[in-house]
Amino acid sequence: MSKHVHWNPRAFGEDARRQCERILERTAQEMLSHMIELMRESKSGRAPGANQTTYGMTGKQRKGKARIQGFGSRRSAPGEAPAIQTSGLKDSLGVDSPSPLHRRIGSILGKSARTRGSGPGNPNEYAVHLEFGAPRGNLKARPFIRPTFKWGLPRFRDRMKRGRV
Secondary structure, eight states, X not given: OEEEEEOOOTTSOHHHHHHHHHHHHHHHHHHHHHHHHHHHSOOOSOOTTTTOOOTTOOHHHHHHHHHHHOOSSOOOOTTSOOOOSSSXXXXXXXXXXXXXXXXXXXXXXXXXXXXXXXXXXXXXXXXXXXXXXXXXXXXXXXOSHHHHHHHHHHHHHHHHHHTOO
């Protein structure tokens, strides 16, 4: 999932276009950094492994469970940005530039060999489920893209009004 920021300066000259590109790129990079910071903030969800028992499991099963759930930080609660646990989602985030005055910010499909393809392991699909929730999977929304745009668009508009980065 990603959001788009696009501006069409047909009425302006080449210098204005280049300045708009700089403003757009700088703002997009700051928004990406802000998105990751939201994910790094401390969370109020339950601790890994809480409410889960390993009673009746073999030693090998317990070890595997500890490895999967022993991320060492709290999970995000519904309404908070997702916590970074395996960095798969964070690694899929980026800024894409399909054209000079167009930036795509968010989970960018095909950013690396690990993120290509579709299906349940696809970070784009995962990002959509985290952003809006997945009723079938009993996953409540943990928005991180919409709050980033709420934070970044006023900065973009202000820079465009001032005409400088």
